[in-house]
Each structure stands twice: as structure tokens, then as C-alpha cells.
Amino acid sequence: MMNESLKQHLIECLKHNVRHDGRKLDEFRPITVEYNISRSAEGSARVKVGNTEVLAGIKLTVEKPYPDTPDHGSLMVGVELLPLSSPAFESGPPSIDAIEIARVVDRGIREAKAIDTKKLCITYGEKIWTVCIDICTINDDGNLLDAAGLASLAALQDACFPYYDGTQLDYKKKTDVKLPVLKLPLQVTVYKIGDKLLVDPLSEEEFVYDARLTVTTTPDGTICALQKGGEKQLSLQEIEQMITMGTEKGHELRKYLKDAGN
Amino acid sequence: MTYTKRFDGRKAFDEIRPISAKAGVIPRAHGSAVFTIGKTVAYAAVYGPRELHPKFLQNPKTGILRCHYNMMPFSGSGERVKPGPSRRSREISLVTEKALQPVVDLSQFPNAVVDVFIEFPQTDAGSRCAGICAASIALADAGIPMTDLVAAVSVGIVDDKVLVDLNYDEEAYEEGPVADIPVAILPSTGEFSLLQMDGEISKENLLKALKMGQKAVAQINSVQKQALKEKYAGQEADVADSNTSGGEYHDE
Numbered sequence: 001m002m003n004e005s006l007k008q009h010l011i012e013c014l015k016h017n018v019r020h021d022g023r024k025l026d027e028f029r030p031i032t033v034e035y036n037i038s039r040s041a042e043g044s045a046r047v048k049v050g051n052t053e054v055l056a057g058i059k060l061t062v063e064k065p066y067p068d069t070p071d072h073g074s075l076m077v078g079v080e081l082l083p084l085s086s087p088a089f090e091s092g093p094p095s096i097d098a099i100e101i102a103r104v105v106d107r108g109i110r111e112a113k114a115i116d117t118k119k120l121c122i123t124y125g126e127k128i129w130t131v132c133i134d135i136c137t138i139n140d141d142g143n144l145l146d147a148a149g150l151a152s153l154a155a156l157q158d159a160c161f162p163y164y165d166g167t168q169l170d171y172k173k174k175t176d177v178k179l180p181v182l183k184l185p186l187q188v189t190v191y192k193i194g195d196k197l198l199v200d201p202l203s204e205e206e207f208v209y210d211a212r213l214t215v216t217t218t219p220d221g222t223i224c225a226l227q228k229g230g231e232k233q234l235s236l237q238e239i240e241q242m243i244t245m246g247t248e249k250g251h252e253l254r255k256y257l258k259d260a261g262n
Numbered sequence: 263m264t265y266t267k268r269f270d271g272r273k274a275f276d277e278i279r280p281i282s283a284k285a286g287v288i289p290r291a292h293g294s295a296v297f298t299i300g301k302t303v304a305y306a307a308v309y310g311p312r313e314l315h316p317k318f319l320q321n322p323k324t325g326i327l328r329c330h331y332n333m334m335p336f337s338g339s340g341e342r343v344k345p346g347p348s349r350r351s352r353e354i355s356l357v358t359e360k361a362l363q364p365v366v367d368l369s370q371f372p373n374a375v376v377d378v379f380i381e382f383p384q385t386d387a388g389s390r391c392a393g394i395c396a397a398s399i400a401l402a403d404a405g406i407p408m409t410d411l412v413a414a415v416s417v418g419i420v421d422d423k424v425l426v427d428l429n430y431d432e433e434a435y436e437e438g439p440v441a442d443i444p445v446a447i448l449p450s451t452g453e454f455s456l457l458q459m460d461g462e463i464s465k466e467n468l469l470k471a472l473k474m475g476q477k478a479v480a481q482i483n484s485v486q487k488q489a490l491k492e493k494y495a496g497q498e499a500d501v502a503d504s505n506t507s508g509g510e511y512h513d514e
Contacts, residue, residue, distance in 0.1 A: 038384040041336035057336025084379035134335035
């Protein structure tokens with residue numbers, strides 16, 4: 001847990017628009033995106049936001065479609081808050097925090113129709129591709145939520161189908177056929193501490209926030225997913241400001257991805 | 263048919279794949295490292311000494327070492343690896359603990375635990391050995407009192423050849439007998455702290471393989487030491503300080 005005086009100190013400083021590491025309220029830490037960091041995966045990426053580091057990897061499998069979508073592939077997102085990455089994380093089944101991140105990332109990609117799931121159908125009602133995105137944390141220094149979102153998109157961009165002859169999957173033979181990614185829905189979480197709004201919190205700031213809103217937007221500015229979190233409530237005016245900030249920052253983050261025109 | 267040329271183009275049967283190591287790669291951890299051998303990449307993070315829960319596991323005479331081996335879901339050579347512990351990962355965690363135990367002295371930390379988390383973003387055989395190599399650097403990086411580093415590699419036979427550091431294709435060789443023998447060695451004495459085997463091998467070949475392992479770990483050990491030197495170069499004074507105080511207790 002965090003000591004009370006540091007908490008008060010952070011809040012006092014924020015009243016004067018000063019953050020713990022000297023950043024502006026709407027400023028992200030330096031971001032790097034590295035593609036193809038795991039040869040075992042069909043697609044993968046490493047994202048660093050300041051000292052926060054996450055890996056995302058994609059495995060593709062051939063499965064039977066769900067009865068209600070016989071001609072669509074499916075998507076699965078998992079998040080592992082590895083105990084390797086923070087003294088606060090423990091071994092065991094996914095914590096509620098891990099589940100929330102996975103579901104928020106999943107929702108953004110799914111609702112924006114970022115993947116052309118029709119192209120993931122192999123045989124109507126029989127065989128489809130399932131896209132499994134797994135996000136693993138290497139170092140937690142705050143804002144795993146947005147780092148996970150960015151890493152997932154980069155891994156999707158990086159993914160190629162493995163060789164499939166109609167009956168047998170050969171993971172050792174990768175084709176050069178890319179996963180059909182249609183657009184890049186960027187996820188940005190805006191935090192409210194006192195009466196200030198800010199992005200990309202440090203671990204310390206994550207301990208003291210009152211409310212947060214994750215805003216996922218497509219390149220044309222359409223909002224495709226939202227998630228409100230935190231103990232306190234938000235006014236309509238605050239929500240409007242957060243969405244504006246989230247959308248702007250989303251456009252900015254999109255530039256870290258290759259072929260960012262999508 | 264005999265196995266004459268190594269699948270991945272290595273020139274000799276006593277040649278290990280390219281290796282590299284870096285210490286201090288995970289800022290939140292008390293000690294950390296990444297160790298790469300061929301296409302197998304192992305991260306290790308050390309947390310502790312810290313309070314051990316549940317309490318009944320505490321030992322009033324000494325701290326305990328606890329290792330956790332885990333493959334990331336996308337790190338297998340085939341299908342997605344289901345997250346969470348499996349019988350395989352739990353056994354490897356156990357033998358990893360035993361491999362590191364002989365060099366780690368936790369007697370100054372009664373009732374405490376030192377946790378070592380080992381994770382793999384990609385694997386191509388030899389993961390438990392790579393994990394032990396990374397863990398040993400991470401423990402040293404965390405300032406845990408140690409009498410040696412531990413270096414590990416697999417040895418074995420493929421068909422009629424005794425060799426070191428089998429990759430996945432060699433483990434899966436089908437034209438003749440294969441034995442896969444992961445070993446961990448204390449480089450300063452040549453003693454073994456991990457020894458497992460599956461496959462078939464004669465006593466003569468086994469001894470030959472183990473000797474080959476002793477030679478190979480010298481090379482691994484120098485890369486481990488280099489990784490620590492690179493992190494602490496220019497910090498000699500700090501290292502001397504922490505040696506005299508004998509490590510610190512992390513309370514979180």
C-alpha cells in the first residue's frame with residue numbers, strides 16, 4: 001500500500017498542474033513499439049510506455065464456428081498480470097484487474113470491427129480461424145491498460161497465418177498472408193484526480209485516482225468502446241472532456257503503429 | 263543413417279547455440295535478467311527476501327527459495343499454451359528450485375521467502391536450463407547471498423552422436439535414439455545440481471555427455487558474469503557496501 005503523505009503530496013502538486021515526474025497532465029511518457037518479438041507466436045509486439053513494458057502475442061487456431069455466426073472467425077483476449085512484473089501481482093487464476101483489462105481490449109477490437117472476421121471463415125459452419133491475443137506484463141509502472149491495448153494492435157498488425165492444408169495446421173511454416181486488419185481502434189484511459197484530468201498515470205498516480213474513463217476510438221473519431229472505473233462519479237461535462245482528450249490522444253498514439261493510415 | 267550435420271547449421275556437436283544475457287531488465291523487481299540461447303528466451307525476476315504467506319510455510323531457521331516456471335501462452339512451438347500452472351510447469355519449478363538451492367544462502371532471512379519468477383516469450387527447447395541461467399543472474403542482481411552462479415544446458419545423444427544444447431528439431435529426431443539430459447552445474451566446482459533425462463543412453467555415453475556439459479557451462483558462466491559486470495561497472499563502491507551489510511529485507 002501507499003503511504004498517506006505521498007498520496008496527499010501527489011494531490012497537492014496536481015492542484016498546481018505538477019505531476020510526480022514533471023510531465024504535463026495530457027502527456028504520455030516515451031512510447032516504443034517493437035514488432036515480431038516472439039517467433040513462436042503468429043504475431044507479436046513489445047510496447048514500452050516509460051518503464052511499463054508489456055508483450056502481446058497471437059496464436060491462431062482452426063476451430064468450429066459458434067452456431068449463431070457460422071461464417072465468422074472468433075476473437076479471444078487474455079491478460080496475464082505476471083508476478084514477475086510487480087510485487088503486487090500474485091500467481092494464480094486471473095485477478096479481476098486482469099479480466100477487466102482483457103475485456104476492455106477485447107471490446108475495442110471487437111466493436112470497431114478491427115478484424116475482418118468474415119475472412120477468417122474457412123468452411124461455412126465447419127471451420128474458422130480463432131485469433132487468440134495474449135498480453136503478458138513484464139514491468140508494471142502504471143497504465144498497463146493502455147499499454148495492453150497498443151500492444152494488442154501491434155501484434156495484430158504483425159500476425160501472419162500459419163500453413164493450413166485443409167486438415168492439418170503446420171505452425172512451423174508461416175505463410176506471408178497477413179491477418180485481415182481493417183482499422184486500428186486506439187484505447188486511451190483518462191484519469192480524474194481531484195478536479196484534474198490526466199493520461200498515462202504512474203503506479204503512484206494509479207493509487208490515488210478518483211475515477212477513470214477508457215475511451216476507444218477509430219481513425220474517423222467514432223467511439224467504439226467505453227469503460228468507466230474508479231470509486232467516484234463523473235459529471236456529463238467531465239465525460240465530454242475525457243472523451244475529447246481520449247480521442248485526441250488516440251490519434252497521437254496511432255502514429256506509433258506502422259501503416260497508421262488504417 | 264547417422265546424424266552427421268546439425269539441423270541448425272552448428273558446426274560441432276559440442277557447440278552451444280548463440281547466447282546472450284542482460285541483468286536488471288525489470289525495474290520493479292529487486293533483481294532481474296533476460297537470458298537467450300538460440301531461439302529460447304527466458305526472463306527471470308526476483309522479489310525478496312519478503313514476508314512469506316501462508317505463515318505455516320515459514321522456517322524460523324532460514325529464508326526459503328521459491329521458483330515459478332511459466333510459459334507465456336504464445337511461447338510454444340505449436341498450439342497456444344493454456345495459461346496457469348500445469349503438472350509440467352510445477353515439476354520444472356521444483357527442479358529449478360533444487361538447481362539453485364546449493365549456491366543460495368538465505369540463513370540471514372528467517373521466515374522470509376525469495377521468489378523467482380521465470381517467464382518465456384519464445385521457446386525452442388532447453389527452456390528449463392535457460393530459465394535457471396536467467397534466475398541465477400537475477401538472484402545475484404538482487405543481492406542475494408550466493409556462493410556461485412549456476413549455469414545450465416542440455417546434453418544428450420541424437421542417433422549416434424553425443425552433443426550439447428539440443429534444439430527442438432533435435433529433440434524430435436525420429437531416425438534413431440534420442441536422449442535429452444538437462445543439467446545445471448556449479449561452474450566453480452563442476453558439480454551437478456540438476457540432472458534429468460528422458461530417452462535412452464549407455465552409461466559410457468552418459469558420462470561423456472555430462473563431461474561435455476561441464477565444458478559448455480564455462481562459456482555460459484562467462485556470459486552470466488559479463489551481464490552482471492555490465493550492469494555494475496563503475497558501481498564497485500555500492501557492491502562493496504551491500505556485501506558488508508549482507509543484503510536487505512524488502513518490506514512491501
